[in-house]
Amino acid sequence: MLSAYIRYLPSQNVKYVNKHAALDLIRFAPGGISRVALAQRLALTRAAVTSIVNDLIKTDLIRETKTRAPSNGRPPIILEINEERGCVAGVDMGASHLTVIVANFGAQVLAEKEQPFKIADGPEECIRQADAALRSLLSTLGLGLSDLSAIGAGVPGPTIASEGMVLAPPIMPGWDRFPIRDTLEKLWGCPVSLNNDAELGVLGEWAYGAGRGEQNLAYIKVGTGIGAGLFIDGQIYRGATGSAGEIGHMTIDENGPLCACGNRGCLEALAGGRAIVNLARTAIQSGRRTELSANPESLTAMDVSNAAARGDLVAQEVLAEAGNQLGIALTSLVNLFNPNIVVVGGGVAQTGDLFLEPIRKAVLKRSLPAAAHAVRITTSLLGKRSTGMGAVVQALSIALHKIAS
């Protein structure tokens, strides 16, 4: 009720807004959408929709596909995005991995690549690696940079999207206020969007993954660090300075292990990648039988995760403990935010219920009943692609809307 009217402030003319709304409705509709359904969603008449859809068909961005079996009466014609209209890329520069995805306008992945990467190497070196990876991936498809209409980029720090840079990023030394977007746009010769990796994760899961179409959604990325992307009432929520969702430094245990941020007992220090490794090492040093003791010095969280999936009891206990701590932290998020769904992503989360069940138990035990019962906690459907697919969604937003204008 409050200010609902003020929110409608068209900076473009009415038809422009309606056309772009229709394009987004078509794009995010699983299985396409008919003109009649568009009219309903847009609160317009069928006649108005005819005009708008005809404009979009002229741009070749959408096309008529099959008709649906009619219940009774004329079968509706289904409209979908024309996937052959062009290509975009998503570039996920993570703390320790680089993922590059090339997709068509229908958001279908044409090729992808992941490689080791250190965001801490600084902007010039990281951009050089991302560029080389992108060009290499494109060449496997017989494509070049000029075939990309737009590119979405993700980084592990708080971004000011409008400025195309990060602000005081905790784990990105040398990147503070570096003109990331402008640099990439010059290098790649097409429009680039820049977002925080967890934001893109929630976007990817909302658009095409486990949280598809949900209204209030949190995406938790469990990696070296732990971050959350928040999707509130149909929008990414960034907060006042772009740092919303910082869950990794939530105090879980005041007397817990020292965290990289300087405090004690942060979630990251209890359930992040390093914490999982440390828990495993402690168990090894106490003489527990586990396949992990083969090489404790080079242990990774993924080693623990894989061993757990293979039935290793110690690894399973470590994951359960980390899951429990994450569940304790999620109590706050669930109580404050009251989401429909929490999607847990990152490599460790792919073990599924071994990690998720302790999370669910802790949330159910510790959250208020109303919020606990309202939330579904699930693993990512996009696997390690959540952020990369979110970057693809951002790139498509730029590309499609630009062509439609």
Added chain:
Amino acid sequence: MLSAYIRYLPSQNVKYVNKHAALDLIRFAPGGISRVALAQRLALTRAAVTSIVNDLIKTDLIRETKTRAPSNGRPPIILEINEERGCVAGVDMGASHLTVIVANFGAQVLAEKEQPFKIADGPEECIRQADAALRSLLSTLGLGLSDLSAIGAGVPGPTIASEGMVLAPPIMPGWDRFPIRDTLEKLWGCPVSLNNDAELGVLGEWAYGAGRGEQNLAYIKVGTGIGAGLFIDGQIYRGATGSAGEIGHMTIDENGPLCACGNRGCLEALAGGRAIVNLARTAIQSGRRTELSANPESLTAMDVSNAAARGDLVAQEVLAEAGNQLGIALTSLVNLFNPNIVVVGGGVAQTGDLFLEPIRKAVLKRSLPAAAHAVRITTSLLGKRSTGMGAVVQALSIALHKIAS
């Protein structure tokens, strides 16, 4: 960018939306607003605004007031809400107090009343008391129920505003799914809105208090319980089932005191009204010199608060400890929500910096720097009226928009 177009779904014709947006802009503009400024905010021309404003003037909801001193050129005419056009009421049914406010259409308080109250007495008894208080207050103004255009009501539980009832409220026995709004509408013969008290608190502070006009705002109410209202991107944020903002049962210390909810170490058990009393009693029993030892059995949090304001060292220490615990909890909120401002309300918070300074210290120490520096932590400007004034805002929303239709 994402779905920005889809958000514009006018369920009314365009002029209706613009007229109501103009009304809200006028209403929430401190000191009124000119037609030229309206045109800017609405992205319309001066000519279009003339037509809209003339319609609103015909309803007698707004009027032209003084002109402002011109910098150079014609002085703009200031438009304001016509405060004499009618009256509304705000009824705040809290856990232990009932507050009733009668205000005019300009949101100026004409009369108010507060009395002891127990929400746990159940809906019939509570509604009876609220009704009597409202009628009594109106009679001091020579008014009756028929003089009210609408009424806003607040309760301390998770509300589904569209249903006009509360859902599984933790501290409101007997109220679950009771048709509160429908009952009040029949009893009072005018439209009634129903909202959670913390939601109304944040609304009141946003509209007329310390958070006026802020984009991302949290209001913390420290009473017997502790709750938060969240205001995100221009809207109250309720969550999936209306329970967003439940901060009182956030785990601060796993080994802390038992909370009424059954868990240990909840914020409410460490910093709520009962916790403050318990901390004071512990100090008394350990032999500390304090004016509070005069009558420990009937001690209230307000007694502690007032003694602290008078310089009592023990009382100040108790407040500082409660403030510290609240600050620890606010770390999570600040990290997750990255607000511009946190407004702390409720009786205890009126002692000001004695309570706020420990909060600020804990937030600054424990939150990520970006979020900690972006947030201003302040006490409520509306004092104990935050929720009641939020209820007035809701009532005005109903009344003004109905007349404008």
Added chain:
DNA sequence: AGCACTTTGTTAATACACTTGACAAAGTAG
């Protein structure tokens, strides 16, 4: 097979609501 009915999509006339361009109104400055 033909007809009645239903739902979907289109067309052209009409209605609505804004913009444009010009002018009036109310100030300041020289």
Added chain:
DNA sequence: CTACTTTGTCAAGTGTATTAACAAAGTGCT
């Protein structure tokens, strides 16, 4: 007093929707 500026209004023109009617593509029944 004149020139200039900003604010507010008016009427003609423009943009974009709605309405009413019809065409199109099915199902179901006789």
